Amino acid sequence: MSGSALDPRLLALLVCPQTKQPLRYDRSAQELVNDTAGIAYPIRDGVPILLADAAREFLPATG
Template identity: 60%
Template sequence: MTSATPLDPELLAILVCPVTRTPLRYDREADELISEAAGLAYPIRDGVPVMLVEEARKLGASR
């Protein structure tokens, strides 16, 4: 489940979690942006991060 386009490092540098406003970690294997502070994983679809809380997966939940 890898995206066709790798995530732009410059984009990752400016994105923050919409809940906590903390930096995100890119999980290449899961193709998600991880917010450790919020306990959420935001999906990346077609190379575009989906930064909506209602689309995020709770960490520890099944993919």
């Protein structure tokens, strides 16, 4: 299911489990991203993995 779209209704309900902020869907990386906190959660076989252990951290954008 790589590269497939995430259901917009599901995306509207999901929030970052650590910060409770909305998540952005990155289709090319198959991740749900919290740009403010610098956290990205993988989507595997169409299922978002919203676990801290599975998350990837990155430097959040400034400005």
